[in-house]
Amino acid sequence: MSDVRTAASMTSEAAGLTSGYAVGLDVGGTKVFGALLSADGALAGTVRLPTVRGREGVVTSVVRAVEELALEAGVLPGELSGVGLGVPGLVDPATGSVVHAVNLGIDGEPFALAEILAARLGVPVVADNDLNVAALGAAHALGPRGRDLAFLALGTGLAAGIVIDGRLRRGASGAAGEIGHIPIDPLGPLCPCGQRGCVETFASGTALGERWPSRRGRPAPAELFEAAEAGDPRAVQIKAEFAAAVAAAVRILVLTVDVQHVVLGGGVSALGDTLLDAVRVALDEQSRPSPFLTSLRLADRVTLAPTDVPVAAMGAAIAGRRKVS
Ligand SMILES: [Zn+2]
Numbered sequence: 001m002s003d004v005r006t007a008a009s010m011t012s013e014a015a016g017l018t019s020g021y022a023v024g025l026d027v028g029g030t031k032v033f034g035a036l037l038s039a040d041g042a043l044a045g046t047v048r049l050p051t052v053r054g055r056e057g058v059v060t061s062v063v064r065a066v067e068e069l070a071l072e073a074g075v076l077p078g079e080l081s082g083v084g085l086g087v088p089g090l091v092d093p094a095t096g097s098v099v100h101a102v103n104l105g106i107d108g109e110p111f112a113l114a115e116i117l118a119a120r121l122g123v124p125v126v127a128d129n130d131l132n133v134a135a136l137g138a139a140h141a142l143g144p145r146g147r148d149l150a151f152l153a154l155g156t157g158l159a160a161g162i163v164i165d166g167r168l169r170r171g172a173s174g175a176a177g178e179i180g181h182i183p184i185d186p187l188g189p190l191c192p193c194g195q196r197g198c199v200e201t202f203a204s205g206t207a208l209g210e211r212w213p214s215r216r217g218r219p220a221p222a223e224l225f226e227a228a229e230a231g232d233p234r235a236v237q238i239k240a241e242f243a244a245a246v247a248a249a250v251r252i253l254v255l256t257v258d259v260q261h262v263v264l265g266g267g268v269s270a271l272g273d274t275l276l277d278a279v280r281v282a283l284d285e286q287s288r289p290s291p292f293l294t295s296l297r298l299a300d301r302v303t304l305a306p307t308d309v310p311v312a313a314m315g316a317a318i319a320g321r322r323k324v325s
Pocket of ligand 1: 182
C-alpha cells in the first residue's frame, strides 16, 4: 500500500510519456475529476467540478475542467500534449465515441465526444472506458512494478481493467476483464446478463446492498462491515461470503493472466483495510487445501487503489498523451 502511494510521482521512462503537460479527466455521473500531469509524469494539479449531464452538458463540463487545469499549468488548452477521458460506459477507444453512458445521460446514437472536444479545445482528445484508464493510472502509481496488474472495480457491478506488459488488454471485442459474468454457482441468483450465479451477483456493491440494505443512511458496505465487527452473526456470514466471492474474482484474474497485482477499486473499496484484510483471509482459506494455489501467494498480490491520488484521471492523462507520442 505504501509503495502504491509513494510511487505516484514516478519517472517518465517507465510510463513512456512524451514531453509537456497532459490533462486527464475521470468523468463520473455526478462529478468530473481532473488531473494535470507534468512531463515527468508527476501530478501537478487537480480539479473537481460537478458534471452537467447530457451531451452538451458533458462537453461543457469537460471543457471547463480542461481550461482550469491548463490555466494552472500556465498554458493554453491547445498547448497541452493531449487530453484523455475516462467515461463510465461503452466507449469506442479508436474513435472516442461514447456508445452508451447512462450515468452521463448519453444514450441512443453514438456520440463523437472526443472529436467534438478536440475541435472545441484544439488539442488531441482520446476517450476510453473508466475502468481501462483506472487500470493505466494504477499501473502508473505502482511504477515499474505495475507492468502487470488488474484493477478490480467493486461497484454497481464487478469488472476488471487489465494491464499486461505495461499495455491495456482490451480483448478482441473489448470484453477482456468482464469476469463479473463468470458463473461460480450454477444454483445462484439470476444475473441481468442471463446466466445464473455470476461472480457479480455475489461480489458487487449492488449484491451486498441487496443482502444487507443500508439502515442508517450510510453506504451499505460500511454498515455491513460495522455490524459484522460488532458480532452480528448474520452480518459476519454475509461479510465472509462477500469476501469469498471477491477472492474468487482475484483467483480468476491470477489464474487467467497471472497479474502481479490485483488492485481493489470502485465504491466498495472505500472500506479500506477492513476490506483488504477480509479478502486476504478468504484467499488464504481458499488456498490452504491447495499447494498450487498457496504457491501463487494470492493474498500478497491484492492491494487497495490509492486514495491520495486520482488514479482514473491520471490514467486518462497517460492515455491522452500516448495518443500523440
Ligand atoms: Zn452475469
